[in-house]
Amino acid sequence: MSLKDVLTPFTAWKRIAKEPVTVIDPFNDRPGADRYRGFHQNDVEKCIGCGTCEAICENEAIDMVPFKDPISGDSGLRPSLDYGRCCWCALCVDVCTTNSLKLSNEYTWITTDPEDFRFTPGVDKKSWDENDKGWVKPEPNYEFYNTQRVEMEHLHPEERVDSFIEMVKGYSHEQALAEADRCVECGICIATCPAHMGIPEYIKAIRNEDLEEGLRILYETNPLPEICGRICTHKCETVCSIGYKGDPLSIRWLKRYIADQVPSERYQSILNTNDINNNGKRIAIIGSGPAGLSAAHYLALMGYQCTIFEQYEKAGGMMRYGIPEYRLPYDQIDKDIDYILSLGVEIKYNTRVGRDITLDQLSQDFDAVFSGTGLHLGRSTGIEGSDNEHVYYSTDLLRQITEGKDIEVAEHIVVIGGGNVAMDITRSLARMQKVKYGKVNIIATSLEKEENMPADREEVVESREEGAVLMPGWAPQRIEIQHGRPTGLHVVKCNSLFDDTGRFNPQCDMEVKNFFEGSMIVQSIGQGMDLSYVDEKWMEGLSFGPRGRVKTNEYFQTDLEWFFMGGDIIEGPDVIHGIANGHKAAIGIDRYLQNLKD
Amino acid sequence: MKQLVEIIQNHFPINDIDLRKKSLAFISIHQNQAIPLLEWLKTTHGYTAFVLLTAVDWIEENRFQLTYLISNPENFTELGVRVFIDREKAEMVSAHHLWKSIWVYQRELKEMFGINFPDSPRVNESFILEGWDTIPPYRRDFDTKQYSEETYFPRPGRSTNDPAKHMKSKLYPKD
Numbered sequence: 001m002s003l004k005d006v007l008t009p010f011t012a013w014k015r016i017a018k019e020p021v022t023v024i025d026p027f028n029d030r031p032g033a034d035r036y037r038g039f040h041q042n043d044v045e046k047c048i049g050c051g052t053c054e055a056i057c058e059n060e061a062i063d064m065v066p067f068k069d070p071i072s073g074d075s076g077l078r079p080s081l082d083y084g085r086c087c088w089c090a091l092c093v094d095v096c097t098t099n100s101l102k103l104s105n106e107y108t109w110i111t112t113d114p115e116d117f118r119f120t121p122g123v124d125k126k127s128w129d130e131n132d133k134g135w136v137k138p139e140p141n142y143e144f145y146n147t148q149r150v151e152m153e154h155l156h157p158e159e160r161v162d163s164f165i166e167m168v169k170g171y172s173h174e175q176a177l178a179e180a181d182r183c184v185e186c187g188i189c190i191a192t193c194p195a196h197m198g199i200p201e202y203i204k205a206i207r208n209e210d211l212e213e214g215l216r217i218l219y220e221t222n223p224l225p226e227i228c229g230r231i232c233t234h235k236c237e238t239v240c241s242i243g244y245k246g247d248p249l250s251i252r253w254l255k256r257y258i259a260d261q262v263p264s265e266r267y268q269s270i271l272n273t274n275d276i277n278n279n280g281k282r283i284a285i286i287g288s289g290p291a292g293l294s295a296a297h298y299l300a301l302m303g304y305q306c307t308i309f310e311q312y313e314k315a316g317g318m319m320r321y322g323i324p325e326y327r328l329p330y331d332q333i334d335k336d337i338d339y340i341l342s343l344g345v346e347i348k349y350n351t352r353v354g355r356d357i358t359l360d361q362l363s364q365d366f367d368a369v370f371s372g373t374g375l376h377l378g379r380s381t382g383i384e385g386s387d388n389e390h391v392y393y394s395t396d397l398l399r400q401i402t403e404g405k406d407i408e409v410a411e412h413i414v415v416i417g418g419g420n421v422a423m424d425i426t427r428s429l430a431r432m433q434k435v436k437y438g439k440v441n442i443i444a445t446s447l448e449k450e451e452n453m454p455a456d457r458e459e460v461v462e463s464r465e466e467g468a469v470l471m472p473g474w475a476p477q478r479i480e481i482q483h484g485r486p487t488g489l490h491v492v493k494c495n496s497l498f499d500d501t502g503r504f505n506p507q508c509d510m511e512v513k514n515f516f517e518g519s520m521i522v523q524s525i526g527q528g529m530d531l532s533y534v535d536e537k538w539m540e541g542l543s544f545g546p547r548g549r550v551k552t553n554e555y556f557q558t559d560l561e562w563f564f565m566g567g568d569i570i571e572g573p574d575v576i577h578g579i580a581n582g583h584k585a586a587i588g589i590d591r592y593l594q595n596l597k598d
Numbered sequence: 599m600k601q602l603v604e605i606i607q608n609h610f611p612i613n614d615i616d617l618r619k620k621s622l623a624f625i626s627i628h629q630n631q632a633i634p635l636l637e638w639l640k641t642t643h644g645y646t647a648f649v650l651l652t653a654v655d656w657i658e659e660n661r662f663q664l665t666y667l668i669s670n671p672e673n674f675t676e677l678g679v680r681v682f683i684d685r686e687k688a689e690m691v692s693a694h695h696l697w698k699s700i701w702v703y704q705r706e707l708k709e710m711f712g713i714n715f716p717d718s719p720r721v722n723e724s725f726i727l728e729g730w731d732t733i734p735p736y737r738r739d740f741d742t743k744q745y746s747e748e749t750y751f752p753r754p755g756r757s758t759n760d761p762a763k764h765m766k767s768k769l770y771p772k773d
Contacts, residue, residue, distance in 0.1 A: 049761055050761060051760070051761045054758065058742035058743050058746060059742070059743075059746045059750075060743065060746055060747065062758075063756055063757060063758035063759075064758050064759045064761060064764075065757075065758070065759065066764070069768065070764065070768050070769055075759075075761035075762075075764055075765050076764070076765075076768070077759055077761055077764055082756060084750075084753055085753075115755075118753070118755075118756070186761055186762070187760070187761055187762025187763075187765075188761060188762070188765075190762045190765070190766070191765040191766065191769050191770065196766070196770060196773055200762070554772065584773070
């Protein structure tokens, strides 16, 4: 034995002052390791009941059980564990979309009743609920799906600001597959979509590279996929479960991908609508906007002969006459509409009900009438100077641009409004200024502060990219008129829009003033409905609800049994509500005509 | 490690060299050359300590990966030797003559992946899976969920809800 062998054990004395790493009393105190995968914890307020934990569990140890009433974005279900099957692999924690699910490091639990081992973490109180050790998904870069969406390619601002060509390029095959691969198929989005589209199913069809099946799923609830794939308000994406830790799925662009990839000549064959039996009943539809077209589509599939009365030269309503071509190209509108026409739907163009034919006449000539006339009347600010001939409504200008009419494009323009329509007219006029003057000089001002502007975020950003100046948080007071035309808009600072009761009641600081120079002013503060086509005798038969909207039942049937109404005049305003309303009204009309009313 | 890898390259045909850090590297070598390499490293380069033997099922490539992790206690370096074997003929020469402890790992891999190590002591005895009668559970084509459904009885009183269907039944039942 060497001297080294004798001395070496004494080196252990150097640790005498250090905290022991061994357990002092292993019989009474046996904590799991800090990252031990022990019993489950769930923050039930953070959890949205998406069920991905149940889906991934290889042992079928998880059930989704009711916890509270569902709301948009939360199924109201919560995971319940069966510890007779759980192996504590923690896949449920690792896949959890909201990071609500964790494993504590507690691992001892003794009970005489095996049923105790079934419990709902976070709901059934347990001793380890407050335990802050255990398995938590490592952050970052430990996700089972890509948290970043596949970016959609746009035309660069300098490429698009002087033309109306479509600015969103659409996904390629590879991009669509990569984006579709991010979906966890929870289906939370379906309830939020007004049309309750089968979103996980059509995204699955993309993954399976079966776009024909994808198209069939789209048309079950939405007969305008090219249109909706471009300009839907995509509320579904606001509740997407994978959006809690990254970007929500690009549901709208994936819908567009399916529709873009399937040529229109294949639609009838894929959708099996070559041979529809006519049932001999006739339906009149007023307006060829999303609600009217949707109603016509589903009624045609049921065998009804539909005739749409459209006041303008072309079909599409506000989709064509209110949304600029750079967002929604006319040929894509035509693709959706042409397919609906191929089902035998007839459109009588340049025929305004109330002028060229009366509602009364329609009630006599047809078995039922559906009206989806939309909100196409501009609303005035009513401020001094707003009656000047160089003060316009955005709805009128957008329609005239679509019609190809020459409109006034001043060198300095002010737009009043902070919604999507205001952004549409701002960006359209910016393009026209660029062509006419070689530069953009347009100000869009709104009552709302930037964070509360009703316009989509992307619209705000893209407007700025194209050279528009946005001035949110100002209240219009007066339009300065000199020598018969505007010179600008006087505004004061707007501090708040609503009072404590939630009532619209703008509060302004009259001392903080501003002046936006412009020889042309555009008002874009909302749209109104025009029910002048409803004859007086029928108007008396209708009842009205809040904001002057006609009251309908769940099938959009008015108090006049034969008269159904839907779309922006009843709900919304947006395209997808119109589509959903038209679909439901078609079912309602069929029930009415078959005397199947509840 | 770079120097060691260069020396190995002069004696053995290795590839996929991954110099992970100063004290850790991984190399790949053909199945037939693996045991001679391990023996050479043990006897001539101080890699006398066996750390672990593990496997990966690369089902898409129809092969298994074996990784022998060995250590040099003198200079505190570790070397991972990777070997790929045919999935259809999952068999590897045993290394129990180099390190006695390796037979435990080989027995485990036989049970969990179905990779055979002929002549390895007790290699055909059950390791932890008593009475296992289907394909080895660590093979990627083993369907855990199906096995779970077929093997374990459903507990009375359990029921579940699909989130989308549950929301429809509560929020828009008539649509």
